[in-house]
Amino acid sequence: MDFQLKTLSLTQAATEKADALIVLAASPGDEATGPLASLLALAREADDLPAKAGKLLQLYRPEGVTAPRVVLVSAGDGTPASVRTAVSAGVQAVKAANPKRVVMVFAQPVDAAGLRQAMQAAADATYVYTTTKPKADARTVRQLVLGVPDAASLETAFRDSSATVAGIEFAKEWGNRPANHCTPSLLGEAAKALAEFPRIKCEVLGPKDVAKLGMGSFAAVAQGSEEPLRFIVLHYHGAAKSDAPVVLVGKGITFDTGGVSLKPAAEMDEMKFDMCGAASVLGVFRALAECKPAINVVGLIPSCENMNDGAALKPGDVVTSMSGQTIEVLNTDAEGRLILCDALSYAKRFEPAAVIDIATLTGACVVALGGVRSGLFSTDDKLAAALEAAGEQSLDRCWRLPLDDDYAEGLKSNFADVANIAGRAGGAITAAKFLQRFASDYAWAHLDIAGTAWKSGAAKGSTGRPVGLLMNYLINRAAPASEAPAAAAPAAPRKRKPR
Incomplete structure (x- = not known):
């Protein structure tokens, strides 16, 4: 979507040319004079616009307003969460008319957090997957003008939010692809394409490279598939070379049958989402390519399929990880931790400031937290607090769970240094305890996104989480010298490139 940021009062918004006009009004309101202010006052007086966030009133060709369709939407108490609810309701209301240009004006001042949620909610409401559905209706809203009291003061927030939306949609598109359109090789090509942006470099390693590195655990998971594995290494250089990078490690199982420990057939199609990390x-x-924060970031993606053939990993097999630790594989469906552990060992070479792995790791985390919050585990309180804060700021929330040593008891093995599973109890925690063994040389956090990475049912699809959380964390961490866009006149639109 083409977002624009523009200084607009309610009075000015009434004369804006658009297919639809959405007015976001927090309660209580102190609107100025003019046709839109009068409409808001009348609607409230008649109780036609309740104060609850998301309640709305649709109007057609009201007097004094240029846009033919006007939607008055309550933004509740004006908090970012209320703004998100309001924008989602407002955009859904105008979508049926297939508007190309929509103006959304805030009746009251809005801060950076509110603007961020408005943009992300609008993008979510208009996103359409088309990679393997070329005849699907394209996104109808092509341009969204965000009218705020002072555009210049929100320039940085607008830039960062535009970038985050682009990143979330990129993650959604790849998360939604079926496994035959998202193989490890294709994922590698997607990463290489990102290297066309300034400041980003990419290297994609194949089976021989992984064997040379001694990544026996990762290679063992891939051996049951005809699709060759890929180990993707991305670099974003936004700060001095001497600045230690943040390393992000994403689980890239492009399809997960469970291996010999076969999953039930029902909903197995959703295992294409096992690469959402x-x-x-x-x-x-x-997103980094667009907002260019002053920070160094490394991305590591071990990617393969977990399939069955005569060479597939078997329960009881013992594999040797890159760290030299041996692992008894008691369940081949606990494969995500087997590929992540080698990537965590590889991360050590970057002498990182912090390492965060992101994985659709355990059904136990879905049971514990549902689809609301991602599970957070960390050996570093400062890192955990920063991720929790970023989650709250972005409304892409997480919840910290314990890492007591007692939880590791079930991972003991008579035949290897460690088993890849423990009992059913505390499954999300024991999985994190397994990963912790390979992340002892740096500040480390693990995000279990099994409940938040995608939705099932009628709304089936990737959510793009936790891109919002991670971008807030990285931007917060970046030095103040982050590259800023050139100044412009407050009344002029601020554009981002159409997608």
Whole structure:
């Protein structure tokens, strides 16, 4: 979508040319004079516009307003969460008319957090997947003008939010692709395409490279598939070379049958989403390319399929990881941790400031937290607090779970240094305890996104999470010297390139 940021009052918005006009009004309101202010006052007086966020009133060709369709939407108390609800409702209301240009004006001042949520909600409401559905209706809203009291003061927030939306949509598109259109090789090509942007470099390693590195655990998962594995290494250089990078590690299982420990047939199609951790890393790099924060970031994506053939990994097999630790594979459906552990060992070479792995790792995390919050585990309180704060800021929330050593008892093995699963109890935690063994040399956090990476049912599809959380974390961490866009006159539109 083509977003524009423009200084607009309610009075000015009434004369804006658009197919539809959405007015976001927090309560209580102190609107100025003019046709839109009068409409808001009348609607409230008649109780036709309740104060609850998302409640709306649709009007057609009201007097004094240029746009033929006007939607008055309550933004509740004006908090970012309320703004997000309001924008989602407003955009859904105008979509049926297939508007090409929509103006959305804030009746009250809006801060950076509110603008960010408005843009992300609008993008979510208008996103259409088309990669393997070419006849699907394209996104109808081509241009969204965000009218705010002072555009100049929100320039940086607009730039960063535009970038984040681009990253979320990039992650969604790859997350939604079926497995035959998203093989490890194709994922590698997607990463290489990102290297066309300034400041980004990419290297894609194949089976021979992975064997040479000693990544026996990763290679073992891939051996049951005809699709060759790929180990993707991305670099974003936004700060001095001497600045230690943040390393993001994304689980890239492009399809997960469970291997010999076969999954039930029902909903197995959704195992194409098992690479959403990898998709989120790609999405972050797409966003970094656009907002250019002053920070160094490395992305690591171990990618393969977990399939069955005569060479497939078997329960009871013992594999040797890159770290030298041996692993008894008691369940081949606990394969994500087997590929991540080698990537975590590889991360050490960058002498990182922090390492964050992102993975659709356990059904146990879905049971614990549902689809609302991602599970957070960390050995570093400062890193955990920063990720929690970023989650709250972005409304892409997480919840920290424990890493007590007692949880590792079930991972003991008579035949290897560690088993790849423990019992059913505390499954999300024992999975994190397994990964912790390979991340002892740096500040580390693990995000289990099994419940938040995609939705099932009628709304089936990738959510693009946790790109929003990660981008907020990286932007917060970046030095103040982040590249800023050139200044422009407040009344002039601020554009981002159409997608």
